[in-house]
Amino acid sequence: MTEQLLPTRRLGDLEVSALGFGAMVLSPGVYGEIDDERGERALLAALDAGATFIDTSDGYGTDGHNEQLIGRALRGRRDEIAIATKFGFRLPDGVEPHPFPVGFAFGELAVNAAPEHVRGYAEASLRGLGTDRIDLYYPHFPDPQVPLEDTVGAVAELIADGLVLHLGLSNVTAGQLRAAHAVHPVAAVQTEWSMWRPIDPELLAAARELGVGIVPWSPLGSGFLSGAVSEVKEGDFRQNAPRFAAAALKANNDRFAPVRGIAAELSITPAQLALAWLLHQDEHVVPIPGSRTPAHIEENLAAGRVKLPGEVLERLTAILSSTEVEGGTLL
16 A cells, blocks of 8 residues: 555645645543553654555644654754644643633633743744744644634744744634734644534635645544544543544434445445545645554555546535534534
């Protein structure tokens, strides 16, 4: 499966592999415990399988754990990869938390994207990643107490200084994308999008109009679309997501059985079908699946070479448009 390189796609002016790698899963406390040796093996497996676009955040893991793991694992291979990271979710001492509402059981996250903190966030990420530049830099969430244009202006200063190469946005509306793009060109917008979470059509339209790429996070529905999730164990963040409560999870597995049936017809895995479906939605879509297992990583990235016939896409559209997901959204 790894004999051919993945095709590339463009996020604005940034060229990346058609499928990236979401590294959040490699920090403890996400899908249960994991050690750094296993995390480093996963990162190297992703890179060797062609995922040269690595996505992380300063808020994944404790004290910048995820960025530091990436910095160690990919040392000596920096020029092979594009690194995207996010800021404003891990708040240093003395930085005021601003509540951002989410659909998880705990109800809200603490963020702060005030412009006076942005350079400090970036410098901490650069140290953790062991690099001199960030290829794509996102505010993790739009701060409800700070105009997004002010946050973007601070990132634009980092771009002028060469510390950041491209601006991204994460978890924004179409209106916020337009407002930010008027301050500085946006290369990519990251949003939840998968077979069980449609993208906001206005956001998709705005991205296409402005030439902004789309990076779907949770492209496998936090693992659900792999077809292998029957329960969620202790220490797994999905315990906070209503879609993964026992009754909802059973209902959702039943409702998505026809999608898994199509994957079987095509002799591909449900995960490959879910990723290939996303890739067929727009030529500037770059999903970022994550996994801890090299075999699964290789399997996921092989979806970058799957071609879905028009008839299959039509059947999937009909199934998905008539399938109601049990439980709320993550955001």
